[in-house]
Amino acid sequence: MTDARHIEAQIYERLNKVIDPELGRSITDLGMIAAINAVGATSQGDGDVPSYDVTVHVELTVEGCPLSQTITNQINGAIVSYPDAKLTPHIEVSSMSHDKLADLVAGLKAERKQNPFNKPGVKTRIFAIASGKGGVGKSSVSANLAATFAALGYDTAAIDADIYGFSLPKLFGVHTQPTNLNGMLMPVTAWGVKLISIGMFAGADRAILWRGPRLQRSLEQFLSDVWWGDPDVLLLDLAPGTGDMAISVAQALPNAELVVVTTPQPSASDVAVRSGLVALQVPMKVRGVVENMSWYEHKGERLEIFGAGGGRRVSDQLTETLGYDVPLLAQLPLDPDLREVGESGRPAVLNEDGALRSDVLGRTFRELAEGLLRSE
Template sequence: MTTAATEDTVRAALATVTDPEIGRPITDLGMVKSIRVAEDGSVDVAIYLTTAGCPLRTEITQRVTKAVADVPGTGAVRVELDVMNDEQRTELRRGLRGDSEPVIPFAQPGSLTRVYAIASGKGGVGKSSVTVNLAAALADRGLKVGVLDADIYGHSIPRMMGTEAKPTQVDSMIMPPASHGVKIISIAMFTSGNTPVVWRGPMLHRALQQFLADVFWGDLDVLLLDLPPGTGDVAISIAQLIPGAEILVVTTPQTAAAEVAERAGAIALQTRQRVCGVVENMSWLTLPDGGRMEVFGAGGGEQVAARLTRAVGSDVPLLGQIPLDPALREAGDAGIPIVLSAPDSPTGSALRAIADRLAVRKRGLAGMSLGIDTTRHL
């Protein structure tokens, strides 16, 4: 004989339903408004949404319906959606962030999130392609990953991750949308169409500060920052806002590109950041007969890694070489990173291997400049 469903068993089932944006049980977030179990076993559940325009209302409804329907003795399940009022949203924000002023969680002493700033000396080397593929590969391994599109002028991450979703604001807290299991924030989500961003340095710094402090990232394992090319305002701001961020340099094999990329990595000497490695993109083109054509020359990645190793005084490895592959560009345009669409291809495998090396790295002071002057003064 099947035991009839009760309010307690339904509530226990709802405790297994997580909010897609926050990643916590809806029962802990105060999202369950009411539960009513009728004599015939049918269940009516009322759920609070954080905002009226919640983009994930359908997904939340589906998760709630499935969880309740799986309770033994349950008949028809009806889900009603309501919207939190201002007081409830404030209480939710306090529950998640507390009453203190927003802080950058990744800059706190106890933070265990590994932060990688993906840098390049010049544009066009595939830095954003590397960023989205590393993010997707790390998330596919089961890690909790976020990407901050710090290239304010040349933002491209949302398109390459295949999302047009907008962030949800809860009180003064911003909930980032997710795609392919990766949380994403970009200035593109706050502008209309392809409107250019025309800001000076202080505005860039403030935007980055808000993206890091006002956005509720949750408990991330890895945060990737897609930096603009060069060593300008954004690179300096990131060093100030997240001193523990590590620099990953992307270059092509071309000597001219490698020399410029070396400058992007050498900024660590001034900002006292760690350079965790170099990625060489567009290393070769595989020909129909299986041969290789080195379109942009050879040796640029090794050159950058060797010179940065000497400059910073610690090992800066060449983490991997990525072939020149039209499928990589096509995957970016389609919004499905090649590590997901073609994981076993040479390009997908190369990117996954780099992600694997980043995923197993341990945190520590090795390679971090401590700002100590070792020159003897006589």
């Protein structure tokens, strides 16, 4: 015979599978289930199914948590799908006390121990997207590549490391700030990608005049003070050139792989080579080259508006100088959607439903993403 205490224990076990979308942990492990009460069993004659009202007391990490509805929907689903009785769920939502939240955050920070991406056995593949100069579409490539990884089912994170010229919030349509859990930040998720950028914080619309040490500290904070979980892929959108941030990335993330973005014309490709040659000074491998704006398709004809061969020139020069193969990974078309759709807040490589486009642009980004993950 099923009784209330058995129901409560079974529901708690089922809630082990409900995962907090931000922290990536079970809501039971995080201490978010304060109590479960099952009452009101009906008579249980032959053929009767026992019926209970089940009240779950949920303590969210912060008041007004933006994902509270997602969590309560999952809890409801876990309860109503219970197979041995008819359960009517009632969810009572509150927020954790200051002391309970402080203990939770302290435990998470102690478990993570600063930069989570620079430790033995880390599974995350890290790609730093670089360019020699501005205006070649580096941030657009970063945003669409991140969106592609997410659309392909990979747990994806992205850091806007272009402190002076941040643009990922706009490209992903982000207008909110990260949730602050007692000094630990939750990245904002948009189009399946976990994001952090200086552009998400108050006052970020003002000119930023930071020198090397403060730039390095900003990257360290993005890595260590943000709860990333265990992403499969982390992308960094670097500032153009070979300045302080590129050096900081190499120091903080020696396992990062550099992807150089250029356009076809010599004036861009010659400068792009320099961004790849930073690998001679720091312990970072250049994974390959992406040529952006390679052609514009007009009435079935490919028009090479910016010339041709820039990506191949960068690839060949870096291969010769660095002493290992630096392939031309992809040639991306000049697609007006990259600007028009991107500026609307949706990465152009995605359809409105978040699925990857099946046209040339979508196929090229899919091949680029899959190629990067295949490489060793």
